Amino acid sequence: MEKIVNQSFDEERALYGKKDLYLENVKIDGPKDGESAIKECENVLVKNSYFNLRYPFWHNTNLKIYDSILTPNCRAAIWYSNNIYIENSKLHGIKVIRESHNIELNIVDVDSPETGWFSSDIKVKDSKINSEYIFLKSKNLSIDNLDFKGKYSFQYIENSTLSNSKFDTKDAFWHAKNVVIKDSLIVGEYLAWYSENLTLVNCAIKGTQPFCYCKNLKLIDCKMIDTDLAFEKSDVEANIISDMISIKNPYSGYINVLGCNSIILDDPQAKAIINIKNK
Numbered sequence: 001m002e003k004i005v006n007q008s009f010d011e012e013r014a015l016y017g018k019k020d021l022y023l024e025n026v027k028i029d030g031p032k033d034g035e036s037a038i039k040e041c042e043n044v045l046v047k048n049s050y051f052n053l054r055y056p057f058w059h060n061t062n063l064k065i066y067d068s069i070l071t072p073n074c075r076a077a078i079w080y081s082n083n084i085y086i087e088n089s090k091l092h093g094i095k096v097i098r099e100s101h102n103i104e105l106n107i108v109d110v111d112s113p114e115t116g117w118f119s120s121d122i123k124v125k126d127s128k129i130n131s132e133y134i135f136l137k138s139k140n141l142s143i144d145n146l147d148f149k150g151k152y153s154f155q156y157i158e159n160s161t162l163s164n165s166k167f168d169t170k171d172a173f174w175h176a177k178n179v180v181i182k183d184s185l186i187v188g189e190y191l192a193w194y195s196e197n198l199t200l201v202n203c204a205i206k207g208t209q210p211f212c213y214c215k216n217l218k219l220i221d222c223k224m225i226d227t228d229l230a231f232e233k234s235d236v237e238a239n240i241i242s243d244m245i246s247i248k249n250p251y252s253g254y255i256n257v258l259g260c261n262s263i264i265l266d267d268p269q270a271k272a273i274i275n276i277k278n279k
Helices: none
Strands: 002-005 019-024 042-047 061-066 082-091 101-111 120-131 139-150 158-163 166-168 177-182 185-187 196-201 204-206 217-225 235-248 252-264 273-276
Touching: none
Parallel strands: 002 019, 019 042, 042 061, 061 082, 082 101, 101 120, 120 139, 139 158, 139 166, 158 177, 166 185, 177 196, 185 204, 196 217, 204 217, 217 235, 235 252, 252 273
Antiparallel strands: none
């Protein structure tokens, strides 16, 4: 591999089109303020480097990044790329990943309002992400031990599994399809509206008006803490091992719940069976 060590680059397309490239202690920064430093490259290995300019990794194939920093100025850092591995790094630029595939993030700190849009085959492990919109319309996610904070997260995702994680969010998992969430805490409002084939196993859910307009929703041994107006117009099979504040007009299926302060059935189509264990 071509080795570049202890150098700085700030010109436009500084390393454009290179193959088999090794970068260590490299800075993409400087007064020329150039864009697209490592564009259209293949087989790139990055270690202990610093990126402070826009669009560094577009149309890359086989990219590995270790122990590096992408600052807030590193806008739209990784787009239209394939086969990406990032470990022990900070990804803090806006729109950090988009339309990319076969991605693995391990021990990363992401702070980016838009993360991972229109992407697929993504693994995230032992990481922290702060993102207003994360993984919009992305597919084949495998997430384990993620500490996530954001708002409109995981909307329109498909064919994904999330486990051992904490989600502090709002309108999460809207229109999600074929998704399993295990052993996780989900705190937020209006969770998973319009989802299809969503299954939650051994999860704790907090927040108002979760799981409305859902198709084939399953909750297996979950807690719903301080939740109200849940399951409106949904097709649901649920075993809830906690008390709830209220359930409203579930359309079909069944709900077994430890206790519930209020059951609202003012829609003639609400025909789900509700069993209160402590009644």
